[in-house]
Amino acid sequence: PQPRSGHAVGVPYSDHMTSEIFVRPALPSDREAILEFTTDTFEWGDYIADVFDKWLEREDTFVAVAEGDDGHAIAMGAVRMLSPTEAWYSAARVKPELRGQGIAASVSAELRSWARERGAVVGRLLVEDWNEVAIRHVEKTGPRRVASFVRCTKPVGDASPSPSGNGGRRLPSKLRSRPAGSSEAQPAFASWSVGELGRASRGLIGVGWTFRRLTLGDLEAAAKANAFWEIGAGWALAASAPESRFEVAWLETREEDANDLIRSLIDLAIGSGSESIAIWVPAVDWMVQAARRLGFETSLLHVYAREA
Helix, strand or coil: CCCCCCEEEEEEEECCEEEEEEEEECCHHHHHHHHHCCCCCECCECCHHHHHHHHHHCCCEEEEEEECCCCCEEEEEEEEEEECCEEEEEEEEECHHHCCCCHHHHHHHHHHHHHHHCCCCEEEEEEECCCHHHHHHHHHHCCEEEEEEEEEEEECHHHCCCCCCCCCCCCCCCCCEEECCHHHHHHHHHHHHHCHHHHHHCCEEEECCEEEECCHHHHHHHHHCCCEEEECCEEEEEEEECCCEEEEEEEECCHHHHHHHHHHHHHHHHHCCCCEEEEEEECCHHHHHHHHHCCCEEEEEEEEEEEC
């Protein structure tokens, strides 16, 4: 277990009263208290129960909690080092009756301190476009919006209720996909870096639900793992993921090829036996419209960043 260390901060509970809140590393014993206020965070619930224990075991991740006078956790947050210089913040949660009192900021300060000690120079986080409360809080506390991404999702294969195009029959792509070798990494990286998709992405790639800088080494490593694809004049990083999902973390293409590149990715997803496909694309209109034309549901999210 992580040792009980941290710092105390004064948090105003009213205009005339201040209570001392202790911010410290999370412990396995905090699980029950945390789940009490993280079960119904969103309409669909929350993911904290699935990841809390795993996070405590990871050396690249730090979870902090604020505890009340009774020693029970009343707020939490997490940070993970995605690279030697990039930190990713997530899971900011506060008991509903204690929100708006500066507790989240105190937890955030502890997370930032941990990240700086490990070499972080930038910290980022992700907020859904519909979450106006979170957006107001983030923009008020310092991070600035640096990029917007759209998560495009669609059932495929037997899980698809109605194949699109041509009277219900799925139209195959005009572009042929093939595994790309390491020699394709440099031209793909160069094309993306100067192209509209790369500029809109601000150099970031989606890794699960986190974002960090794409490097040439990422493409070379993906080639070795058979997850780097050449599709016509474009490329993609795509592979099977948990829950029978085919995950596309990055792609590079031209506007005139966008439809067929996505069709090729759907073909790859079906060929892998996946039941759904998820694609991260920057919020570039022609790219998003191409996904929507092919029956994808889309969700807009924003990446915020600040100096560590």
